[in-house]
Amino acid sequence: MLKIYGVHKSRATRLYWLAAELDLAYEKIPVIQAYKLADPLAADAPLNTRSPAFLAINPMGAIPSIDDDGLKLHESLAITLYLAKKHGGPLAPQDLAEDALMMQWSLFAATEIESNALKISQLNAAERLSTKTGAQEADVHARLLRRPFGVLEQHFAAHAYAVGDRFTVGDINLAEVVRYAQPLTSLMDAHPHVRDWLARCQDRPGFKTMWQARLDEKE
Numbered sequence: 001m002l003k004i005y006g007v008h009k010s011r012a013t014r015l016y017w018l019a020a021e022l023d024l025a026y027e028k029i030p031v032i033q034a035y036k037l038a039d040p041l042a043a044d045a046p047l048n049t050r051s052p053a054f055l056a057i058n059p060m061g062a063i064p065s066i067d068d069d070g071l072k073l074h075e076s077l078a079i080t081l082y083l084a085k086k087h088g089g090p091l092a093p094q095d096l097a098e099d100a101l102m103m104q105w106s107l108f109a110a111t112e113i114e115s116n117a118l119k120i121s122q123l124n125a126a127e128r129l130s131t132k133t134g135a136q137e138a139d140v141h142a143r144l145l146r147r148p149f150g151v152l153e154q155h156f157a158a159h160a161y162a163v164g165d166r167f168t169v170g171d172i173n174l175a176e177v178v179r180y181a182q183p184l185t186s187l188m189d190a191h192p193h194v195r196d197w198l199a200r201c202q203d204r205p206g207f208k209t210m211w212q213a214r215l216d217e218k219e
Helices: 013-022 076-087 096-125 132-158 169-181 185-189 192-202 205-216
Strands: 002-005 026-029 065-068 071-074
Touching (some): 002 013, 013 169, 071 076, 076 169, 132 169, 132 185, 132 192, 169 192, 185 192, 192 205
Parallel strands (some): 002 026
Antiparallel strands (some): 002 065, 065 071
16 A cells, blocks of 8 residues: 655645545555654654654655555655556646656746745744745745746646646646745735636645645644
8 A cells, every 4th residue: 555654744745635636545654854853863752754764764854755565755746746647547647748747847846936935935834924024035035936936827827727728746746836935925916827726726625635634733
C-alpha cells in the first residue's frame, strides 16, 4: 500500500489533495517538522524530520515522502506527477505534450512563485499582514510576484485550467503554491482570472476533503 510520510500542515497537502481526487487508498504516517518541537531527538519525541527512523526514508529530512510498494520518492511536485501518471484518468497527462506542460507549470510554481508567496503566507500566519511593517514586507514580495502572476493572468484569461482546459494534477501543483499568496487580497484582486481559477480549484470536493483534514490536524 502507498505510504505518505508527512502531516497535512506541510507541502504534503498536494499529495493528500491528489489522493482525495483519485480516491487512493494510502497509509498516512504523520511526520512533523522538527522545528515545531523543543527537542526533536528526545526519547519521547514524535516522529519528525530529524528522527533517525525518518532519515532512513529521506536522508534530506524533508516532508513529504512516499513509499509506494518499495519505491521511495521525495519532492512533492514529483510525487504528485508520478501518482497521477501511475493511476491515469483525466487528472493525468494524456500525451507527451500535456506531460511537458504539467511539468512546466509545476516547475514554474516552484521556481517563480513559491518563495515569495510563502513569505506572504508566513506573514499572515504570524498575524502581521495588518501591521505597517508586515504590510511593507508583503508589498515587496507582491512586487516580485507581479510578473509571474501576470503570466498566469494571461493564461487563465484564455483557459479555465492550466493544461487541456480540464482540471489536472498541474492545477493541484500550481494551486497549492499560489495559495500561499492568497491572504494578500490586493494581489489576488489585481489578477482576477488567477483568483477565479484558484476559487474553481478550491471548490472541488477533493480540496475540501484535504483542507478539512488539515484544519482538524493537531500537529
